[in-house]
Amino acid sequence: MDLEILQGIISIIIILGVAPLFAGMVNKQKAVLTGRVGAPILQPYYELQRLIKKETINASGSSFISRISPLINLVTLIIAAAMLPVGFWKPLISFDGDIILFAYILGLVRFFQILAAMDIGSSFEGMGAAREATFALFAEPIFFFTIGSISFISGFTSLYDIYHSIQLTNISYEVFIIICSISVFMLAVTECSRMPVDDPNTHLELTMIHEVMILDNSGIDLFLYQYSSYVKLFIYAILEVSFFYPFSKQSYLIGIIIFITGAIALTFLLGVVETITSRYRMKNIPQYLLFATAIGILNLLIYTFTK
Amino acid sequence: MKELSDTGNVLLIAAFAIQLLSIVFLSFKNERKALFTSNITMLVGLTLGLISTLSSTLFSSAEITSVSIFSGLIRLDGLSLYFLFVIQLVAIPTTIYSISYLRHYVEQKRSVKSFITFYIILLISTQFIVIANQAILFLVSWEVMSISAYFAIVYEKESEEVQTGSFYYFAASHVLIFILYIIFFLFHHETGSWFFSDYHLSFSSGLMVPVIFILSIIGFGIKAGFMPFHFWLPQAHPIAPTVLSAFLSGVLLKTGIYGILRIYQFIKPMPEWCGWFVLVISVISAILGVWYALAQHDIKRLLAYHSVENIGIIGIGIGIGFIGSANNLPAVEVLGFGGALLHTLNHAIFKSLLFIGSGVVYQNLGTRNIELMGGLVHPAKYIAILFLIGSVAISGIPPFNGFISEFIIYMGFFKTANELKNYYPILMLMFVVGLAFVGGLAVACFTKVNSIIFLGSERSEVKHFHTSVYDYISLGILALLCISIGFYPQPFVGVVNKVIANGFTTGASSALVDIDWLYFTMIFSSIALGVFVLYLIKIKLEKKYGRRNSAAWGCGYENLTPRMQYTASSFADELNTIPKAILDYHKKVEVSENAFPLQSKFKSHSKDFVDSKIVLPAFNVLRALVAKIEFLSQTDIRYYIGFILIIIAIYSMIAFLWT
Numbered sequence: 001m002d003l004e005i006l007q008g009i010i011s012i013i014i015i016l017g018v019a020p021l022f023a024g025m026v027n028k029q030k031a032v033l034t035g036r037v038g039a040p041i042l043q044p045y046y047e048l049q050r051l052i053k054k055e056t057i058n059a060s061g062s063s064f065i066s067r068i069s070p071l072i073n074l075v076t077l078i079i080a081a082a083m084l085p086v087g088f089w090k091p092l093i094s095f096d097g098d099i100i101l102f103a104y105i106l107g108l109v110r111f112f113q114i115l116a117a118m119d120i121g122s123s124f125e126g127m128g129a130a131r132e133a134t135f136a137l138f139a140e141p142i143f144f145f146t147i148g149s150i151s152f153i154s155g156f157t158s159l160y161d162i163y164h165s166i167q168l169t170n171i172s173y174e175v176f177i178i179i180c181s182i183s184v185f186m187l188a189v190t191e192c193s194r195m196p197v198d199d200p201n202t203h204l205e206l207t208m209i210h211e212v213m214i215l216d217n218s219g220i221d222l223f224l225y226q227y228s229s230y231v232k233l234f235i236y237a238i239l240e241v242s243f244f245y246p247f248s249k250q251s252y253l254i255g256i257i258i259f260i261t262g263a264i265a266l267t268f269l270l271g272v273v274e275t276i277t278s279r280y281r282m283k284n285i286p287q288y289l290l291f292a293t294a295i296g297i298l299n300l301l302i303y304t305f306t307k
Numbered sequence: 308m309k310e311l312s313d314t315g316n317v318l319l320i321a322a323f324a325i326q327l328l329s330i331v332f333l334s335f336k337n338e339r340k341a342l343f344t345s346n347i348t349m350l351v352g353l354t355l356g357l358i359s360t361l362s363s364t365l366f367s368s369a370e371i372t373s374v375s376i377f378s379g380l381i382r383l384d385g386l387s388l389y390f391l392f393v394i395q396l397v398a399i400p401t402t403i404y405s406i407s408y409l410r411h412y413v414e415q416k417r418s419v420k421s422f423i424t425f426y427i428i429l430l431i432s433t434q435f436i437v438i439a440n441q442a443i444l445f446l447v448s449w450e451v452m453s454i455s456a457y458f459a460i461v462y463e464k465e466s467e468e469v470q471t472g473s474f475y476y477f478a479a480s481h482v483l484i485f486i487l488y489i490i491f492f493l494f495h496h497e498t499g500s501w502f503f504s505d506y507h508l509s510f511s512s513g514l515m516v517p518v519i520f521i522l523s524i525i526g527f528g529i530k531a532g533f534m535p536f537h538f539w540l541p542q543a544h545p546i547a548p549t550v551l552s553a554f555l556s557g558v559l560l561k562t563g564i565y566g567i568l569r570i571y572q573f574i575k576p577m578p579e580w581c582g583w584f585v586l587v588i589s590v591i592s593a594i595l596g597v598w599y600a601l602a603q604h605d606i607k608r609l610l611a612y613h614s615v616e617n618i619g620i621i622g623i624g625i626g627i628g629f630i631g632s633a634n635n636l637p638a639v640e641v642l643g644f645g646g647a648l649l650h651t652l653n654h655a656i657f658k659s660l661l662f663i664g665s666g667v668v669y670q671n672l673g674t675r676n677i678e679l680m681g682g683l684v685h686p687a688k689y690i691a692i693l694f695l696i697g698s699v700a701i702s703g704i705p706p707f708n709g710f711i712s713e714f715i716i717y718m719g720f721f722k723t724a725n726e727l728k729n730y731y732p733i734l735m736l737m738f739v740v741g742l743a744f745v746g747g748l749a750v751a752c753f754t755k756v757n758s759i760i761f762l763g764s765e766r767s768e769v770k771h772f773h774t775s776v777y778d779y780i781s782l783g784i785l786a787l788l789c790i791s792i793g794f795y796p797q798p799f800v801g802v803v804n805k806v807i808a809n810g811f812t813t814g815a816s817s818a819l820v821d822i823d824w825l826y827f828t829m830i831f832s833s834i835a836l837g838v839f840v841l842y843l844i845k846i847k848l849e850k851k852y853g854r855r856n857s858a859a860w861g862c863g864y865e866n867l868t869p870r871m872q873y874t875a876s877s878f879a880d881e882l883n884t885i886p887k888a889i890l891d892y893h894k895k896v897e898v899s900e901n902a903f904p905l906q907s908k909f910k911s912h913s914k915d916f917v918d919s920k921i922v923l924p925a926f927n928v929l930r931a932l933v934a935k936i937e938f939l940s941q942t943d944i945r946y947y948i949g950f951i952l953i954i955i956a957i958y959s960m961i962a963f964l965w966t
Contacts, residue, residue: 056849061764063684063691068838071845075837079830093830095823100717101705101830103743108704111750115695118758118873121682126873129758133751134881140747143741148739152732157718205497216859220848220879224841246573304733 002046008082008092015081019234020227022267029271044230048223056219061121069116070217070224076109077231084238085160086120088248088255094160096266099151102159103143106191109228110136117213128212131282135190135197135209138289142187145296146241151302163242176303180294185269186292188236190285192229194270196277198283200229237266316376318359319383321532323326326352326431333420338413345423346406350399351431355436355680357395358768363388375440380500382440385809386572389802390437390565396656396788397557398430400781405550405665407777412668422548425459429554436562442491442501442787449487449562452481456559460547469546476543479529479536486526488567493519506573516574520581522568524588531563533622534592537615538918540554541599545613545675549666552607555834556614557659566623568644571625573808575632582629589622590741595889597748601669601755602883602913604875605675606665608657609756613701616745617654620703620713621647622740627719628811637816641804642719644811645819648803650712653700653792657709664690667778668760671769677756677875682765686772691761693782698753700789703746706831708792711800713939715819716742722818751882758892759875766869797824877913889916 026042031038040046082092085103092201110132117129151157190197193210195229200211213304214225241262248255280288329348335341351472363369365388383391405426409419432455435448457480459472494506510516530534540560546551569576596615603609624647631639667690668683669675684691700707722741724732792799797820804819817881861867883892891914898907939946 004410028661052848053852055853055855057855057857060856061682061859062856063762064688065684065762068842071838071841072834073659075834075841078837079834093826095716095826097718097721097822098826100714101827104703104705104710104746105713107702107746107750108699108706109701110705111702111754111858114750114754115758115762118754118878120859121763121868121869121872122861123873124860126878129754130873130878130881131879133754137747137751137882140743142738144743146332149736151721152724152736152739219852219854224845297543300733300736304730 004090005092005241007089011084011086011089011091012078012082014086015084015231015234015238016078020048021236022234022263025264025267026233026270026274027120028273029267033271033275044226044264048227051218051223051226052220054219054222056221057216058221059120059122059216062119062216066116066119066217066221069119070221070228072112073109073228074191074224074231076105077228080105080109080239081231083159083237084235084244085163085245086238087252088163088242088245091160094158095145097157099147099157099159099162103140104256108234111292113213118156120216122216124215125211128145128215129208131209132213135144135285135289138293138294139187139190139287142183142190142289142292142296145293145300146183146187149296149300150177150180155189163245166243166245168246172303172306176299179299181240181294182301183292184236184243186288186295188233189270189273190292192232192233194278195274197288202217237263240266315359315363316374318355318362322359322377323431323434324350324352325355326427328352330424330427333423339410342409342413342419342423343406345427346402349402349427350702351428353395353399353402356552357399359899360388360392360395365389365392365753365805371805373809375504379504380441381438382443382504385437385806385811386565386568387438388808390651391434393561393652393655394430394434394437396652397659397785398554400784401550401553401557401659401663402430402665403777404553404781407775408548408550408666408670410775422462424458425455426551426554428747429459429551430558433559433562437565440503442494442503445503446484446487446491450484452559452562453484456551456555459544460543460555460655461544462548462551466546467595472542472546475539477651479539479543483529486522486529487806488518490522490526490570493522503569503573510574510576512577512807514587518572519569520574520577523567524585527563527566527570528588529563530566531560531618531622532592532615533618534595534615535588535917535921537592538598538915538922541603541608541611541915542614542918544614545607547607549607549662549669552610553659553662553666556611557655560614560618561655564625564647566619568647570881571629571632575811576635576813577629577632578716579630579633580962582626582631582633583620584626585629586626586738588917589619589626591619592616592622592737593619593745594741595886597745598882598886599890599913599915601748601879602892602911604678606668606677606756606760607675609661609677609752610661610665613661613749613752614654614658616749617658617701620716620742620745621650621654622652623738624648624712624716624719627716627723630723631719632813633726635813636723636816637812637814638724639719639726640812640816641807641816642715642722644807645800645803646712647718648714648806649715649799650709652799652803653708653712653789655787656788656792657697657700657707660782660789661701663778663781663785664694664697667774667782668732671772672767677759679767680760681763681767681869681872682761683769683772684761686766686769687761687774689779690772690774690782691757693779693786694761695757696786696789698757700793702749702753703825704750706793706834707789708796709789711792711827713742713746715800715822715892718818718822737783745894748882751879755875755878759878763872764869766872793827795828797828800824876909880911883911883913890914891916891919 024044028038079101083098085091114129114132115126132179146258156162156165166177192202199208217225241259244258244262248258326349329345332345332348333341371385412419432448432452439445439448457477460476463469497508498505508516512527532540543844544556576684596612596619600609600612624643627643628640700709703713720735724735800819880937893912895910
């Protein structure tokens with residue numbers, strides 16, 4: 001078999017296998033920083049194992065949408081993951097224009113997630129769905145103003161090529177990339193429902209976005225949703241860590257080491273952010289997102305006029 | 308005649324003859340019989356027409372050869388054949404649906420013959436517009452199309468809403484045809500010919516061509532529904548019988564797009580400002596169109612605003628094409644025009660799918676207000692699935708057809724930035740973000756529509772949801788097209804590429820066919836396969852560990868009623884509050900001051916900015932002016948004869964001085 005295809009398949013297996021571990025590490029970091037012992041790092045695996053053995057309960061007013069939505073969620077996220085360079089390797093799916101497919105395929109996930117929430121017919125889920133639709137709209141431009149702008153500057157339209165076009169040649173470009181990575185981090189926080197936009201641990205329905213949308217799911221459905229959210233977090237982690245590509249040019253081994261270090265550093269960063277910030281009021285979230293967008297635009301303009 | 312010996316031409320002429328023949332069957336006394344036979348004859352005619360289009364050079368492996376018949380009055384080149392294909396393809400399902408839709412009127416003892424007559428004339432004249440090669444024939448067809456559409460729209464004329472809405476359409480189409488007259492008289496003045504094939508003008512030859520360009524954008528823009536000229540669209544589409552709304556929104560608007568592209572062929576290559584002009588108008592149309600849609604509660608009005616959005620997306624493609632043409636970049640032209648043309652087909656498909664779906668719902672519930680619907684997935688599962696396919700497609704989300712054309716347009720942006728460098732990347736990035744923003748809004752809008760109409764529990768009780776086999780056939784055809792273009796885009800992209808090669812580009816480029824379309828087929832199939840396999844596993848696990856239904860979580864409160872669900876207004880409220888001023892979005896909350904409040908009221912409403920702030924005030928000014936010369940209006944006919952003589956004298960004077 002072709003080495004690149006083999007690498008791509010290994011990448012997907014890594015993403016699927018390691019994603020819960022990554023989430024567990026973030027939780028552990030957060031616990032340690034707040035002075036608790038915290039759950040073991042492997043806790044997400046235990047939870048998934050527990051969920052899969054539970055009885056599935058569907059809300060009585062729900063339809064086929066809430067039955068197929070978890071499946072679409074997971075499958076689509078796996079396809080999205082297959083476009084990302086894990087350990088700076090060439091991904092399984094890589095062609096000109098896959099940046100657009102990546103953004104839109106996450107839109108498919110969102111579409112069915114919102115529908116599944118509205119399917120329950122309860123106002124809790126409705127609230128979450130409306131918030132998701134609103135905030136997603138503000139999150140969309142951030143992706144294009146960061147990774148999209150690198151794409152426009154480099155002239156590549158495939159995620160793999162875009163990340164591989166990053167070079168440490170001149171100082172203004174370096175600053176540009178660093179600020180882009182900050183914006184991507186803010187995007188990741190939003191999309192993965194972490195603090196300060198959403199709180200994955202709260203149990204008060206009125207204040208949540210993602211958690212409230214899956215409030216009425218259980219058993220295998222909840223398993224699929226939870227697993228998808230771990231995969232999604234890891235996808236955004238890869239988007240972030242891939243910015244370190246210039247340091248890993250020498251060999252595969254160095255690349256993999258840098259990738260792993262970057263991922264661990266990212267769990268630490270997420271832990272710190274979640275410890276020192278509190279969740280914003282819903283009213284202020286669009287401002288937070290527009291702030292990230294503004295950083296992106298300003299960054300792009302400054303780079304264009306200083307290069 | 309020599310040209311009649313060709314089988315393709317014979318087939319096409321036979322198709323038109325059979326379509327006309329279908330009017331004859333309306334002479335049956337029995338309404339039901341008349342409806343059925345004339346629709347079936349119409350279908351045979353349309354199918355024959357489609358066969359002749361499919362067997363033309365558009366779909367063969369050879370290059371497109373332009374065919375002229377009737378001494379050049381009719382000419383079938385790439386663009387004509389493509390639009391003919393779009394019209395016929397979409398007219399077939401809408402005609403099938405009309406059998407079931409109009410039967411409801413027959414059951415209410417209403418005569419449907421007048422409607423069918425105008426509907427048939429509308430279909431035929433629309434097909435004539437895109438194949439006419441002579442300005443007079445084009446204008447006459449256009450006029451017939453506008454008038455027959457008007458008469459079909461006012462079918463339920465006793466309703467006041469219909470009278471206002473149809474008047475908007477009537478007024479707009481009259482202003483439009485007046486502008487078209489000017490355009491073609493200018494062409495005649497410049498070239499001395501009425502035949503389209505003789506029209507070749509260049510921007511370098513003075514002020515005439517820019518004037519023609521601006522006029523054509525305004526004129527055809529009114530028809531297509533670009534933003535400042537869209538105001539008639541949300542007024543006319545909701546009140547038309549649903550069969551007609553599907554055809555109006557899906558196909559008739561595209562005649563405007565056809566017009567713009569045709570004019571482009573006459574006056575290309577464009578200077579670059581034309582591209583930017585179209586691009587900016589289109590982005591505004593797309594963003595505001597979908598935002599207005601989000602604020603609507605009337606399903607058909609909402610879909611009408613979505614047409615404005617989609618026409619905007621098509622316009623973005625055309626704008627990129629113009630920029631490519633200005634800079635002599637065939638690759639950019641191919642991607643821009645290719646995206647626009649493919650989106651024209653795609654929008655025709657999913658928009659008529661959605662309109663027909665909304666029509667089926669309307670027949671059963673008797674209301675267009677989505678706030679009164681809900682939970683229809685239980686009585687009408689398959690309609691819900693078909694409507695869902697259309698919704699995913701129109702939001703531009705993979706794996707259906709809407710994504711394919713938007714993807715081509717995105718590639719057009721990237722290509723433009725790559726080829727032109729300089730400050731273009733930043734400008735193009737702005738448009739990319741704009742298009743992505745439109746996509747996000749469309750997702751919000753169609754999740755709203757789907758969930759409020761079909762999901763949750765029923766807000767008003769539906770005892771028996773009636774559907775007929777014709778509904779399923781027409782929706783099924785359209786949904787199948789959505790899926791097949793999404794999953795296997797190569798053949799459709801190939802056709803579009805051929806159309807562009809036939810008289811659009813300045814040079815050859817394979818940018819469109821070079822996109823790795825196979826990846827899309829593979830990725831989308833693997834999504835479908837993955838979902839299927841996971842579903843089987845899920846079923847197995849559910850068998851093992853159990854599955855049941857139980858009431859939704861209500862914080863311990865058990866008497867949840869359908870009224871407690873999230874409504875369309877509350878779903879969209881946060882998004883509508885942002886551009887409050889433009890949408891003219893008003894909320895009114897009445898909370899009773901009682902210690903034990905029993906009833907509170909909430910009302911939200913959005914008015915069209917262009918309609919309420921520009922068009923209506925302008926008309927009021929006009930009315931005031933007209934009132935000043937009202938004294939001229941006399942009951943005596945001799946005054947009028949006098950006026951006519953004076954006008955003729957003035958015209959002859961001008962003509963005399965001119966020569």
